[in-house]
Amino acid sequence: MDEILEVLSNDARITPAEIAKLTKRNVNDVKKAIKNYEKNGTIVKYKAIINQGMLKEEKERVRALIEVSILPQKDVGFDYISERIYSFPEVSSCYLVSGTYDLLVVVEGSSLQDVSEFISSKLAPMQNVRSTATHFLLKKYKEDGQIFKRSTQSKRLNISF
Amino acid sequence: MEIKLSKKVEQLAPSGIRAFFDLVLGMKDVISLGVGEPDFVTPWNIREKAIFSLEQGYTSYTSNKGMIELRKQIALFLENRYGVRYDPEEEILITVGVSEALDLAMRALINPGDKVIIPEPAYVAYTADVDLAYGKAVRIETESPNGFKLTPQMISKEAKKGVKGLLLNYPANPTGVSYTKTELEDIAKIIKKYNMFIITDEVYDELTYDFSHTPFPSLKGMKEHTVYMNGFSKAYAMTGFRIGYVCGPKKVISAMTKIHQYTMLCVPITAQMAAMEALKNGYKSVQEMKREYRRRREFIVDALNGLGLKCHMPQGAFYVFPSIKSTKESSVDFAKNLLLSQKVAVVPGTAFGAAYDGYVRMAYAASYDNLKEVAVRIKKYLDSKK
Numbered sequence: 001m002d003e004i005l006e007v008l009s010n011d012a013r014i015t016p017a018e019i020a021k022l023t024k025r026n027v028n029d030v031k032k033a034i035k036n037y038e039k040n041g042t043i044v045k046y047k048a049i050i051n052q053g054m055l056k057e058e059k060e061r062v063r064a065l066i067e068v069s070i071l072p073q074k075d076v077g078f079d080y081i082s083e084r085i086y087s088f089p090e091v092s093s094c095y096l097v098s099g100t101y102d103l104l105v106v107v108e109g110s111s112l113q114d115v116s117e118f119i120s121s122k123l124a125p126m127q128n129v130r131s132t133a134t135h136f137l138l139k140k141y142k143e144d145g146q147i148f149k150r151s152t153q154s155k156r157l158n159i160s161f
Numbered sequence: 162m163e164i165k166l167s168k169k170v171e172q173l174a175p176s177g178i179r180a181f182f183d184l185v186l187g188m189k190d191v192i193s194l195g196v197g198e199p200d201f202v203t204p205w206n207i208r209e210k211a212i213f214s215l216e217q218g219y220t221s222y223t224s225n226k227g228m229i230e231l232r233k234q235i236a237l238f239l240e241n242r243y244g245v246r247y248d249p250e251e252e253i254l255i256t257v258g259v260s261e262a263l264d265l266a267m268r269a270l271i272n273p274g275d276k277v278i279i280p281e282p283a284y285v286a287y288t289a290d291v292d293l294a295y296g297k298a299v300r301i302e303t304e305s306p307n308g309f310k311l312t313p314q315m316i317s318k319e320a321k322k323g324v325k326g327l328l329l330n331y332p333a334n335p336t337g338v339s340y341t342k343t344e345l346e347d348i349a350k351i352i353k354k355y356n357m358f359i360i361t362d363e364v365y366d367e368l369t370y371d372f373s374h375t376p377f378p379s380l381k382g383m384k385e386h387t388v389y390m391n392g393f394s395k396a397y398a399m400t401g402f403r404i405g406y407v408c409g410p411k412k413v414i415s416a417m418t419k420i421h422q423y424t425m426l427c428v429p430i431t432a433q434m435a436a437m438e439a440l441k442n443g444y445k446s447v448q449e450m451k452r453e454y455r456r457r458r459e460f461i462v463d464a465l466n467g468l469g470l471k472c473h474m475p476q477g478a479f480y481v482f483p484s485i486k487s488t489k490e491s492s493v494d495f496a497k498n499l500l501l502s503q504k505v506a507v508v509p510g511t512a513f514g515a516a517y518d519g520y521v522r523m524a525y526a527a528s529y530d531n532l533k534e535v536a537v538r539i540k541k542y543l544d545s546k547k
């Protein structure tokens with residue numbers, strides 16, 4: 001992976017000037033490279049990772065992983081039906097997987113009812129959806145490489161030779 | 162009863178900056194660039210292997226020299242990576258870090274009064290190890306205009322007067338200086354000419370940024386002159402495991418093993434199990450950490466030079482050794498004032514040699530955010546003195 005991407009994927013707020021300094025490159029080259037990555041879709045977007053568990057004032061959002069079995073369609077395979085599913089804003093992620101089912105769909109809502117309602121009224125009755133199995137998430141330990149735990153104190157002494 | 166200590170130990174110079182260390186250790190919320198170890202914790206696969214080995218009941222002594230499987234792995238690693246061949250049966254000893262290897266080597270090689278060259282600024286243990294073995298440390302003070310490099314001329318000058326060996330650390334703590342193959346070949350000529358031994362502490366070998374590292378024993382004709390030391394502390398972020406190794410001529414390793422078997426018996430088996438996992442599956446983590454250090458290096462060198470604290474671009478390890486002469490303060494005063502007013506810890510240069518007042522060591526084994534904050538605080542400190 002290009003070092004620019006390595007740096008950005010760890011800290012999206014870092015400026016091109018800083019990246020240039022850290023990686024010993026020309027600022028304009030860095031800017032150009034980033035523009036290109038944005039244009040060709042390598043960099044999709046920049047966002048903050050929020051630990052929902054820390055949002056005391058808001059009701060925690062409910063998430064479910066749904067295993068969806070599908071009847072593939074002639075010519076378009078899984079793509080057509082997948083698009084119909086992932087276009088719903090309630091769907092936060094959608095993967096085609098190997099194994100005993102076809103699509104792994106992650107759905108978010110404000111309550112259990114909310115999510116169940118989506119599944120029973122939108123997802124399950126959809127043509128070509130053969131069956132669904134829903135798993136509600138109970139606790140999030142790690143997501144996209146990020147561990148959701150208050151950072152532990154460094155165990156090093158503050159000074160040594 | 163009045164306890165009479167060994168004269169040798171009583172005379173052993175107490176580190177002049179103990180008081181400063183105590184001050185740092187007593188303070189809270191310090192951003193520290195004073196730490197001589199990685200800020201990463203040991204990669205999880207290595208920690209997990211250590212835990213698993215305990216679960217499996219690996220809790221016994223091992224062979225004095227260390228587990229043969231580990232020695233074989235080290236031999237294979239050195240051959241694949243550097244083309245250096247050591248016999249795992251007779252030429253490799255697993256030690257409690259490079260620290261133990263240094264002590265053993267001095268005791269195995271030195272007779273009272275034997276001289277060993279130590280280029281300064283140097284890691285603090287070197288002169289003490291020579292001293293404790295009743296040897297005589299011959300200090301060579303390398304200088305900033307020269308990039309703190311040891312030159313063949315400097316060695317020759319002392320070697321002419323008769324020395325037994327040279328202790329060379331590269332990449333170096335505290336300067337980050339390292340040597341290219343050509344530079345090492347020039348040093349090798351002197352070693353050969355004066356028929357000296359050379360102990361190389363190459364514990365930072367994996368953290369070499371601008372050229373590829375050349376182990377001293379890989380140079381033509383140098384294997385028989387060299388006692389080569391390396392370990393897992395720095396590259397694999399395994400300082401707390403306390404494990405390293407030493408390779409050298411059979412005669413030397415066998416002598417060192419004799420001392421090791423009476424004093425240490427063997428290295429903790431848990432550390433040995435972890436080291437095997439490090440060699441087997443640790444390389445990707447080493448490279449990730451190295452890239453991270455290299456980026457921080459670019460930042461800190463630029464920032465310090467920008468602030469008028471002149472420093473060289475270090476070629477390896479994770480230290481910079483800037484001059485603080487522009488402040489007109491002594492190293493200890495600078496370090497103390499920076500600590501008290503800005504809560505930033507650095508190590509005074511005098512810790513690494515009496516001649517290095519006017520320098521401090523900063524370790525960039527700290528997060529980028531912390532390094533940025535340190536730059537701001539140092540600027541504040543310098544501005545406050547104007």
Ligand SMILES: Cc1ncc(COP(=O)(O)O)c(C=O)c1O
Nearest residue numbers: 197258259260284334392394405
């Ligand atoms: C140059 C040098 N040699 C040896 C050591 C000690 O290494 P180990 O942990 O392998 O004993 C250090 C640690 O700071 C060092 O900087």
